[in-house]
Amino acid sequence: MLHHRDAFLVKDVLGLALYIAWSFVFWNGSLLFESVRGEAIIGQSQIVQAAFTAVAALAIALSATSLSLRRRAVCFGVLSLVSSVAMVIGALSGYGDAPSDWMVAAFALSGIGSAFRLGWEERLSVRGVGYTAVGAALSYLVGFGLFVSVSALPSFAALVVSACMPLVAWGLMFVPRAVESAGDPEERPRCDEGEAAPTALLRRIPWKLMIALALTFFGYGATRVGGVAGGFEATGIFHSVSPGTPALASCSAIILAWLFYRWKPIFALYLAFPLIAVASVVPVSFDPLAGATLFCTALVGAELVKYLVWFFMIDSIMKRDMPALFCLAVMRFSQWAGSCLGQIGADVLEDTAMVTIAVLISLMVALLILIGFPFSESGEPGALSRDSDASDPGRPEEAPLSFERRVRLLSERHRLSPREYEVLSIWVTGHTAGYIEEKLVISKSTVKTHLNHIYSKTGTTNRDELLRALEDFG
Missing domain, CATH: 1.20.1250 (Growth Hormone; Chain: A;)
Structure with missing residues (x-):
């Protein structure tokens, strides 16, 4: 099972x-x-x-x-x-x-x-x-x-x-999920309205990462339209190589991004940007696969930056109690806005040399932005929020997470249902199953079922282990 x-x-x-x-x-x-x-x-x-x-x-x-x-x-x-x-x-x-x-x-x-x-x-x-x-x-x-x-x-x-x-x-x-939560009309708890306001959340987004991501995909988009894709189409092999290429390139980029994230993130940049630059500089005629090799090279470089940024965005989601969907949507907007502008630029410039120059400039600016970003050298998760906060001496020290927020984070991480969240919120405060039964107007067997689901999903076996799990968010 x-x-x-x-x-x-x-x-x-x-x-x-x-x-x-x-x-x-x-x-x-x-x-x-x-x-x-x-x-x-x-x-x-x-x-x-x-x-x-x-x-x-x-x-x-x-x-x-x-x-x-x-x-x-x-x-x-x-x-x-x-x-x-x-x-x-x-x-x-x-x-x-x-x-x-x-x-x-x-x-x-x-x-x-x-x-x-x-x-x-x-x-x-x-x-x-x-x-x-x-x-x-x-x-x-x-x-x-x-x-x-x-x-x-x-x-x-x-x-x-x-x-x-x-x-x-x-x-x-x-x-x-609807079947699992049948009979529970309550919605999944969210951040307080003041904290969840888009304007407040936008101020907490690491915009240097977003700008660098947009510039990276500007270079990738321009390279793709300006030469690589053209080479594919000219030879008629675009469809025969493109299905497997993104899968292989993306898997490689994910593995590399995770390894660099755990080790030295800055080294990922020294690998990613040269890959895109090479794909933009080398003529398609030099590629024995008529652009397939260059396309894969550029894709690995761009995806490596994307997944590295994604991993650090996850850190913001976990440590700063940021809504995951909001963070990922902002990241996706940055990626595709940059790609769109890059493709438009390549289409407008037309001249291959001009496209290459534009790509190299965008990559250099992105690299300079990321080199100045406070990546951790320890390779530990959580480096983004700790280091980026420490880099701003004028930023007030953030207060420890409240107990209620820790419960909410634990619920979100382990995908508890709305009713399970309610049971968890009461149970970890020390109340008995009988109190939960009266408070939520549910049967004793239902309380026991919810607790068993909570233990199973969180990998715990009792209230003490749940409390220790909550301490991890401190």
């Missing part, structure tokens, strides 16, 4: 893998749907997708603190439906006399629908860096496996299955 943590990992990996498989099918649909791209200009479609991805992430960031569990389910349900519609429109645009604008519309919808990914990334993030690294890496491997399986199906069956993937992922995210 799976431990709760293992069961959560399986569920989280499968949910994110379904989204990744959907994105692989969408990007490589011509393998399945007979020239799914139609006559649309790929550069234009990429820019549109990046722009709508950034806008969707910004919308999620602005509304994240006001989304109750029910509203969140509706929001992500709509995003999953938009993703499915994007797949269908993209497939239909490759047939008959369908206008090429359909593909541009499909890319726009896919950009909006891709915000659904934030829901699964949030589930990973609240469980810590190690859990996130393992879950994200496995998701890419499983997602690629699902893509290969779908590729073996007939075209119509492949379309139906791939269009259903986002809906199945949404069901995994919310339906089981």
Whole structure:
């Protein structure tokens, strides 16, 4: 029988893998749907997708603190439906006399629908860096496996299955939780309104990291459109190499980012930025795989920076009691806004030399920003919040976390249901099961069931161990 943590990992990996498989099918649909791209200009479609991805992430960031569990389910349900519609429109645009604008519309919808990914990334993030690294890496491997399986199906069956993937992922995210919390109309506790106000949260975001991330993906986006993708398209091998390349590159970047995060984060930058720079400088004609090697090189560099920033954002989420969805949405906005501007810049400049110069300048500025960032040399989690606070002598020392906030953090980390959170809040204050029974107007057996669930999810066996777990947040 799976431990709760293992069961959560399986569920989280499968949910994110379904989204990744959907994105692989969408990007490589011509393998399945007979020239799914139609006559649309790929550069234009990429820019549109990046722009709508950034806008969707910004919308999620602005509304994240006001989304109750029910509203969140509706929001992500709509995003999953938009993703499915994007797949269908993209497939239909490759047939008959369908206008090429359909593909541009499909890319726009896919950009909006891709915000659904934030829901699964949030589930990973609240469980810590190690859990996130393992879950994200496995998701890419499983997602690629699902893509290969779908590729073996007939075209119509492949379309139906791939269009259903986002809906199945949404069901995994919310339906089981609704069943588990049946009869509990209360919503998951959130931060106090004053603390959760977007303006207050924005002041606590490490903006140096966000700017550096945007500049990094500016360079990656310009490199991708300015030369690498062009080399793929010119040789006709874009679709045959691109499904496996992102999976392999992303897994490699995740592993490297985690190792550098635990060891010396600054060294990751000395590896990542040269990789992107090399991909922008070396002509595609020098690549024996007509751009495949350069694309993989640039992708590893960009993803390495992204995951390193993500891991340090998790530190902010854990140590500063920041809403995970808000932080991840801001990060995604920075990434895709930078990528969109980079692609637009490459499209406007056209000249390869000018694009390369723009890429190198953006990478140099990003590197200078990150070199000055107070990364920890100890490799310990929590380095971001401790060091960044210490770097500002005028910043008042933060008070220790209140007991109530520790209970809330423990509940969020272990995905307790709203009712389990209520039981936990009363139980750790020393009250008896009988008091909880009277306070919440539930039966004694229900109290016992909730306590058993709490112990199982948190990996504890009694109240003393729960209290020790709460002390870890101090």
